[in-house]
Amino acid sequence: NYKKPTLIDFSRTGDRSTGYISIAEKEKLPFVPKRIYWTYFTPEDVVRGFHSHHNLEQVLIAMAGKITLNIETNDGELFEFILDSPDKGVYIPKQCWRTMKYSHNAVQMCIASMEYDESDYIRDYSLFKK
Ligand code: TYD
Numbered sequence: 380n381y382k383k384p385t386l387i388d389f390s391r392t393g394d395r396s397t398g399y400i401s402i403a404e405k406e407k408l409p410f411v412p413k414r415i416y417w418t419y420f421t422p423e424d425v426v427r428g429f430h431s432h433h434n435l436e437q438v439l440i441a442m443a444g445k446i447t448l449n450i451e452t453n454d455g456e457l458f459e460f461i462l463d464s465p466d467k468g469v470y471i472p473k474q475c476w477r478t479m480k481y482s483h484n485a486v487q488m489c490i491a492s493m494e495y496d497e498s499d500y501i502r503d504y505s506l507f508k509k
Contacts, residue, residue: 387468410492428478431501434491440509444485
């Protein structure tokens with residue numbers, strides 16, 4: 380009964396003359412957030428991620444720039460998402476292997492369901508596949 384990775388459309392209000400606002404409130408989120416962090420200035424030739432989580436669920440949003448996100452679920456299904464708009468997010472369920480590539484200007488926000496816990500990480504791909 381694992382959930383699948385899905386695109387979340389946060390939508391936006393506003394217009395070009397005032398700018399926009401997007402809101403992550405509980406109707407849009409698959410979990411109650413416990414932690415928010417962001418990554419930025421990742422060189423374009425660097426791939427991040429290469430891990431899964433036992434229990435952590437996340438939503439990734441490209442607040443600026445473009446993120447290419449590849450996900451392998453725990454039943455081997457493959458997904459690719461291009462995040463290039465701050466009104467979109469991707470829900471990453473637990474037990475998904477993920478890698479991310481970034482444009483030079485990308486700022487990635489992660490909304491997370493749990494506090495940081497290194498023991499929740501699976502950083503060995505062969506252990507993930509078991
Ligand atoms: P990691 O989750 O591996 O980053 P990414 O998936 O983007 O490559 O985290 C990178 C490092 O930062 C790792 O050594 C753990 C540390 N870290 C924390 O200490 N606290 C946190 O909340 C996060 C997300 C990472």
